[in-house]
Amino acid sequence: MTSILLGYDIGVMSGAAIYIKKDLKISDVELEVLVGIINLYSLFGAAAAGRTSDWIGRRYTIVLAGAIFFVGALLMGFATNYAFLMVGRFVAGIGVGYALMIAPVYTSELSPASYRGFLSSFPEVFINGGVLLGYVSNYAFSKLPLQLGWRMMLGISAIPSVLLAVGVLAMPESPRWLVMQGRLGDARKVLDKTSNSKDEAALRLADIKEAAGIPQECNDDVVRVEKRSHGEGVWRELFLHPTPTVRHILICAIGIHFFQQASGIDAVVLYSPRIFEKAGITSDDDKLLATVAVGFSKTIFILVATFLLDRIGRRPLILSSMGGMILSLATLGFSLTVIDHSHVKLPWAVGLAITTVLSFVGFFAIGMGPIAWVYSSEIFPLKLRAQGASMGVAMNRLVSGVVGMTFLSLYKAITIGGAFFLFTGVAIVSWVFFYTMFPETQGKTLEEMEVLFGNFNWLRDSKRKKRNSQLVSNSNGNSDGSGNDQLGAVSKPETN
Template identity: 40%
Template sequence: METSTDSNTNTNRFVYITATIAALNGLLFGFDTGVISGALLYIKRTFELSPAMQEVVVSATLVGAILGAAVGGRLADRLGRRRLMITGAGVFFVGSLLMGLAPNVPWLVAGRFVVGVAIGVASMAGPLYISEIAPPKIRGSLVSLNQLAVTTGILLAYLVNYAFAGPGGWRWMLGAGVVPAMVLGVGMLFMPESPRWLIERGRNEDARSVLSRTRTDEQIERELRDIRRTEEVEEDGLSTLLQSWVRPALVVGVGLAVLQQITGINTVIYYAPTIFESTGFEASASILATVGVGLVNVTMTIVAVLLIDRVGRRPLLLVGLTGMTLALTGLAAAFVLPGLSGLVGWVAVGSLMLYVGFFAIGMGPVFWLLISEIYPLQVRGSAMGVVTVANWASNLAVSFTFLSLVGAVGQSGTFGLYAGLSVLALLFVYTKVPETKGRSLEAIEADLRDGSSGAYSDATAETVEDAN
């Protein structure tokens, strides 16, 4: 007979394998986010791009991501999470080929747009799927695997950039995305559908079969009962998002989506080599320096994964934003001082790495986790789509204006502005963002529906035992 320990081991193995495969959505997201930073140094020389056209090349993916997120939410509710991720992997594969073979700028921009559509889908589908299949006790760390995959993808992109550094190497940099796309597409063929989506479609036995691989019999019955109870009182459709009882969750999601971007993170990811060049590094050395940024990003995300189900979501956000504010202030100050290519240049590099590290333990993983937890079941995909659109639209606005903003107010003024916005984000988190550690998705929804303070203040008082 199979022992309890063996059963738990098999359950844990299934949960982690499923979450890891789904987290490859984050790897695609991170890879394309990071790879353009190194490729851009050579693309701008190949096609003699002005700063404005560089912004167009970078931002084309963001326009596609907005579209992908806009349609991805509804498709996740209609087609299912699993099929959507398989389709997204195929789209990313095609886009990567288009970029790698691009004979001119319009072709390159088109490839960037196609990849962007896939990233928009992946950025919301991965966390959504993992949150719905994970047991409550470890949901935070499992969903945060997606953000760990994002940072790993960024680091992988930096390594690929360094490996192919040189004239013409940008084609290999951009085309390398076909590999993780194939792994994700094939891997998801063997993964189950989200049990909550199956129940919503009346496929109760299929849902029970999936849950049986991650829960005990008692937990299965309790979870099925809770899901059915929330279904009985919900109204289907996007109109649910406009109801007063959902509004606090919508404010939290959209607020975090915008603040995550306008505090400047993707200016660092997209333009890190450009920033390093301004401190006196050569092109290849600038790309190598970004590997250090990537290592900090991955390391601190691992710290967040280990802590997020222990200390909670709010503490990580508050600590992360405080550190981001201080690091951005230091970065702004460094660019004011003379002799940037000397010691002060290294101060700028250190401040930038600290900024990335504090982002990686707070706003990076916690934002994506929270938006996968706080919305009603029947519109969870659509709600995440709305929030993800806000995130990508803010990303587009910041990335498209970064070089122009630097030209207008200088690097010191630009990073000083981001520091001020980080203070605004800190106040928003302190006053608006709930603690969801250890709570089932149904318990979070019930508190939201009741208008009680449980979901939107200190939710840690509820014992984890009942949520498991």
């Protein structure tokens, strides 16, 4: 539900912007600020959500996110002018920031390791579902009078925020947050409900207690005097005096969110009607229908990704996803450049542009989209998780806001094809970053992550694998003619 709220706002604004511009008589610069500013506003919500969730719990933070977004949706729906609309965007942005940070953290903390990738990818699934609903809402409400249509598009999102705030009260609290508060009995009950067996629940509880610094012999009766945490000292451990492992984790969490947005996904989703217009589609209805196709493509591929995350792992998916995005962005830039420089309509170039928009969002959805949320919510140590994840989300929203607020000006400055060639370059850099920095986390418990990142060194591991393959080759095929291996006593290669 939190993700549907965000996705709906992204999707609906891409179409509503057409009618807001006509009704309020605003410029392109004012329009791109209106579209992108919610992401900068959500910075405040994302940054505050980590400490809030450490203080009041993951569940009540979700309730708070829903309540804030409800107020923002009503303000946008009843906006009478540009300034009023911007106030509504500010309030809704705070709610979006809270929701973006807390949903993946809550899900990862509740999930067993064997299903965590599948379940933690749901936020991205429903962001896509929300985007698609936004596109459908654009098409449905576009038939209303101009002054009413876009207000209905924006205001109707108040309904799911109410369902969210009420529904979440029936959900359990995060067992890891309960342990941090010393509430072992409550944590044990939640783990019994969310594990495959009592034995698995007991093992998960033991791991969480160890990560939280609570002695294993501590039982439910004396836990009230044990360690409680509301997030004190986290900033010092994250930024001022981090260990090499924590620094590596922080770089990965912030980096994946930076590259997720800097590779241009919001430019495509938010401004897809403008891209299709550049490609030669002039009718408003046709542009909205084309954006619905974008939403369908994104949703279908994200559903595929949810089933692959726990089967083939995070690392192969994100590298192949980025490879496809690089190819799509380069082809999109080429086709739009050809269209821009042609004086006649070229059907093949128009078809290529539309196809590569669909392939770009598809490749994004199958890897980069969900893995950013899954990865950043699962890699931090328990004490640092909420506030560390909030830093990743803050970076996500910052870059998303910059892209959303500058895309129209960017493509006017360097052409629309040039803008996508720029995104191609960013995507290439991101592929190298993921290849060199990211260990595989598939099947690892949250409590194992610190050891995993502490031991990961791609250069050392690649050299070791190369050396091992050479040893195997020598031992299998190289002899000195006397029937003895040249390796002499080395009969078995070193293994990783």
